Amino acid sequence: MSHEKNIESRRRFLKAAAGTAAVAAVIGTMPRLARAADLPHLAESDATAKALGYVEDANKSTDPKHTAGNNCANCQFYSGAPTGYGPCQLFPGKAVNAKGWCVSHATKKA
Numbered sequence: 001m002s003h004e005k006n007i008e009s010r011r012r013f014l015k016a017a018a019g020t021a022a023v024a025a026v027i028g029t030m031p032r033l034a035r036a037a038d039l040p041h042l043a044e045s046d047a048t049a050k051a052l053g054y055v056e057d058a059n060k061s062t063d064p065k066h067t068a069g070n071n072c073a074n075c076q077f078y079s080g081a082p083t084g085y086g087p088c089q090l091f092p093g094k095a096v097n098a099k100g101w102c103v104s105h106a107t108k109k110a
């Protein structure tokens, strides 16, 4: 094998390796996304949810600490999509309603 051919085959190998790494990086994020979507929804009747005054619909909260417009979607502990359900750091293993609210709400920093 000539020197140029050697360099060419090494280039091809490096390109293929870089492509594999990129695919692996994308696949690596998939189980995490799938898990977030599969999380069971937090029930208002859950003991911790009750203790923190969690409601599925922030507009229905009767808690005096609730401020209109505050909900899980704009809380710094929420890491889901702006609609539907997503994970909350305070309720590991459960998904909260983006429209929900609890007394631990802390407005997300822009």
Ligand code: SF4
Pocket (backbone or CB within 6 Å): 054, 071, 072, 073, 075, 076, 077, 078, 088, 089, 090, 091, 096, 100, 101, 102, 103, 104, 105, 106
């Ligand atoms: S901490 Fe924030 S995201 Fe979690 S339930 Fe309370 S308001 Fe929703």
